[in-house]
Amino acid sequence: MSCVYGSGGPPMNTDISGIGVRLSFYLQTVFLGCLSARSTSPEEVTGALYTLLATNTGMAVTALILGFKSMPEISFHDALVVFYLLYISWVTVFFSLPSSAIFPGKIKMVHWCSVIQSYTLFAFAFVMLSTAPRFGSTPECNPNAVVVIFRPFSALHGGRILFLVLTGLVVIVYTAILYNDYIASPIKRLVRRISHRVIERIPDQEQAPPSPAHPEPVRPKTPPARETTATVAPEPEVYDYVPPSKRQTKYRPNIDWKIVLKITVVLILWAMAVMNTELLIRWNRFAMSDDSHTPWQFGQVLPMFLVVLPLVSLVITFMENGFRKVPPKDDTLKFVISSV
DSSP states (O other): OOOOOTTSSSOOHHHHHHHHHHHHHHHHHHHHHHHHHHHHSSSHHHHHHHHHHHHHHHHHHHHHHHHHHSSOOOOHHHHHHHHHHHHHHHHHHHHHBBBOOOOHHHHHHHHHHHHHHHHHHHHHHHHHHTTGGOOSSGGHHHGGOEESSSEETTTTTTHHHHHHHHHHHHHHHHHHHHHHHIIIIHHHHHHHHHHHHOOOOOOOOOOOOOOOOOOOOOOOOOOHHHHHHOOOOOOOOOOOOOOOOOOOOOOOOOOHHHHHHHHHHHHHHHHHHHHHHHHHHHHHOOOOSSSSSSSHHHHHGGGGGGGGHHHHHHHHHHHHHHHSOOOOSSSTTBBOOOOO
């Protein structure tokens, strides 16, 4: 059966991949990336992380429900847009979390929420890619779908294989990291603690040499005579007088160039990810919807309010720290920063 929309795709489901939803994802990811690069404490990014984690999980679950209903409400083309948005957000969350595996209090809860979010996203990716030929409301149009990595290529052939392999590798690496953090490391610490308690070090008992039958008398040693040396004071240094009008004061800008570099990398990678997502929409050639209403309806305006919390956190952090060199508030927690 041929696609009724020619060589393009069906109309876009704006409730899941519309302009407001995409802008919300784009802004949340870039704000969280910059916030993670500048923050000096994990508590500063907790609110933004929770917001993006909830958004990602809700989007993945919604896409699965709408795509596998008896009458699907999204197309394979919509699912590809969701796939791109979720991977941008997942990479941002992954590199914004503290690198340590043991977190106190709510930071540990954020990490567990990110684990749930990650495997929900992986499940959506595997299900969508494995059922790509028949996924969605218009399976007859699925052969027209393309994926984009700076250039378009078929989504059902090369793109499907590429993203299945990529997702599989990501799942393996992510699971290995979790195993090392939550299973291997505690076991090693437990074994080390048990070994310290059970194994006791027995000191070596050295035998004293036998004493002679007629010991020789020990004569006290006379201390050597001390040589008295006169202390010579160093000569005072003489400086040329410079009048105040000719004195020059040098100032160095208090800028942490590592922070500047991190934020620059965040913005560059984020811009490339956004460009590929928008090119995906352009080259998939979604058909025009019959709805004559403005695209900025309730379903597009509501996601924009999710940007408020990351934006406020970012503004407060930069007002306090700027680009200055600021010592971390907690040296035991280190951050791994990236972007999309």
